Amino acid sequence: MASPAPTLSFDTAFDPQTGRPVQVAPDLVRVTAPNASPYTFTGTNSFLIGQERLALVDPGPADSLHLAALRQAIDGRRVDAIILTHTHKDHSDAAAQLARELGAPLWFGGRHRLSRPLRRFERNPIRNSCDWHLVPDRVLVDGDRLMVDKTRLEVIATPGHCANHLAFGLVGTPILLTGDHVMGWNSTLVSVPDGSMADYFASLGRVLASGYRYYVPAHGGPIADGPAYGKALEAHRRQRNSQIIAAVSAGAHSVPAITGKLYPDVPLAIKVAARMTVMAHIEYLESSGALRVSRRPWGLRVAL
Ligand SMILES: [Zn+2]
Numbered sequence: 001m002a003s004p005a006p007t008l009s010f011d012t013a014f015d016p017q018t019g020r021p022v023q024v025a026p027d028l029v030r031v032t033a034p035n036a037s038p039y040t041f042t043g044t045n046s047f048l049i050g051q052e053r054l055a056l057v058d059p060g061p062a063d064s065l066h067l068a069a070l071r072q073a074i075d076g077r078r079v080d081a082i083i084l085t086h087t088h089k090d091h092s093d094a095a096a097q098l099a100r101e102l103g104a105p106l107w108f109g110g111r112h113r114l115s116r117p118l119r120r121f122e123r124n125p126i127r128n129s130c131d132w133h134l135v136p137d138r139v140l141v142d143g144d145r146l147m148v149d150k151t152r153l154e155v156i157a158t159p160g161h162c163a164n165h166l167a168f169g170l171v172g173t174p175i176l177l178t179g180d181h182v183m184g185w186n187s188t189l190v191s192v193p194d195g196s197m198a199d200y201f202a203s204l205g206r207v208l209a210s211g212y213r214y215y216v217p218a219h220g221g222p223i224a225d226g227p228a229y230g231k232a233l234e235a236h237r238r239q240r241n242s243q244i245i246a247a248v249s250a251g252a253h254s255v256p257a258i259t260g261k262l263y264p265d266v267p268l269a270i271k272v273a274a275r276m277t278v279m280a281h282i283e284y285l286e287s288s289g290a291l292r293v294s295r296r297p298w299g300l301r302v303a304l
Contacts, residue, residue, distance in 0.1 A: 008236045009232075010184065010186055011185060012220075014220045015042075016032035016045070018042070019031070019032070020069070025170070025175055027050055027150065030216075031073050033060040033061050038270065041219040041220050045058065046058050049148045050148045050151060052149055055080055055148040057083045058091040058218050059082055059092070059094040060093070061093045063094075070094075082104050083153075084107075084109075084166075085167070086108070086166065086179060087111070089129055089131050091180075091218060095131075096134060105137035106137050107137065107138045108136045108140060109136075110139045110164050112130045114163060116192070121297065124191075126189075141157065143155065145171070151171075153168045155167075156206060156207065158207060160195055160197070160201070161189065161190060162194050162195050163194075165203070167179055176213075176216065178217045178218075180217070181203060184217060187236060188200070189277065196280070197280040198283075198287060207226075215229070215230070244258055244262065244291075248302050249304055253302050255278055256275070259278045279300075292304070
C-alpha cells in the first residue's frame with residue numbers, strides 16, 4: 001500500500017526582528033528588510049556569512065533603513081562578495097549601490113532571463129519585479145564552491161521560481177539557503193515564462209537529494225526538517241496537477257474557470273498569483289501530454 005502523502009502546513013508565526021542582526025548559526029546572521037507584503041511575507045531576509053570577512057547574500061530592497069541596518073551589522077568588516085539567490089528586485093535592488101559602496105563584486109547565476117521565450121502577444125506578468133539590468137562580475141553555476149572566511153559555500157542551481165535561481169549550502173553544516181525556492185510560510189510563486197513548473201519540480205528533487213536538512217529561506221523563518229517539508233510541498237504541487245485535470249474534466253476550460261474551482265474564496269490580490277500558478281501547472285501538464293491547450297487572442301482553451 002502506498003504511504004499517505006505528507007501534509008503541508010505553513011509556518012506563519014515568524015518574528016523577523018526587522019532591522020536587527022539575528023544569529024542563525026555561528027557563521028550566519030540574518031537581517032530582515034522592512035518590505036513586508038502579501039508577496040514577501042515579513043520582508044526579505046538578507047544574510048551575512050563569515051566572521052572576520054563576509055559575504056552578503058540577497059541585499060534586498062534599496063530602502064534607507066535596511067541599508068543602515070546592513071551597514072551596522074557589517075560593522076566595517078570586509079565584504080568579499082555580494083551574492084544573489086536570484087534577480088527579483090526584492091532581493092537585488094540594493095545590490096549595485098552596496099557593491100559600489102563596499103567595493104565588493106556581484107556574484108549570481110547570470111543576468112535575469114526567462115525560463116522560455118515569450119510567445120506571440122505574450123507578456124511576462126511579473127516583468128516589473130525583475131532586475132533586467134544587473135550584470136554579475138562572476139556568473140555562478142551549479143557545483144561552484146566558494147570560500148567565504150572559514151565557510152565553504154556550495155552552489156546548487158534551482159531554476160523554477162525563476163531561471164537564474166540558486167541555493168547555497170554551507171558545506172559541513174545542515175544549512176541550505178533556499179532563497180525563494182522553498183519557503184516555510186507559503187508555497188513559492190511560479191509564474192510563466194519567468195519561471196517554469198517543470199524546472200521547479202526538478203529543482204525540488206535536487207534540493208531533497210542534496211543532503212542538507214535545515215532550510216533557511218529568503219522570506220520567513222527557518223524550516224527545521226527541510227526534507228519532510230520539501231516532500232510535502234512536492235505532494236501539494238502534484239495534488240494541484242490532479243485538481244486541475246479534475247476541474248477540466250468537470251467542464252472548466254479557461255484559466256479563470258479553473259482558478260475559480262481551485263481557489264473559490266481567495267482575495268483579489270491572491271487570485272492574481274493563483275492564476276499565475278494555475279497557468280504554470282497547465283503548461284507543465286501540457287508538456288507532459290496530460291492536457292491539450294489551444295492559444296487564442298482572448299486566452300487559453302484547455303481540454304483533456
Ligand atoms: Zn523571487
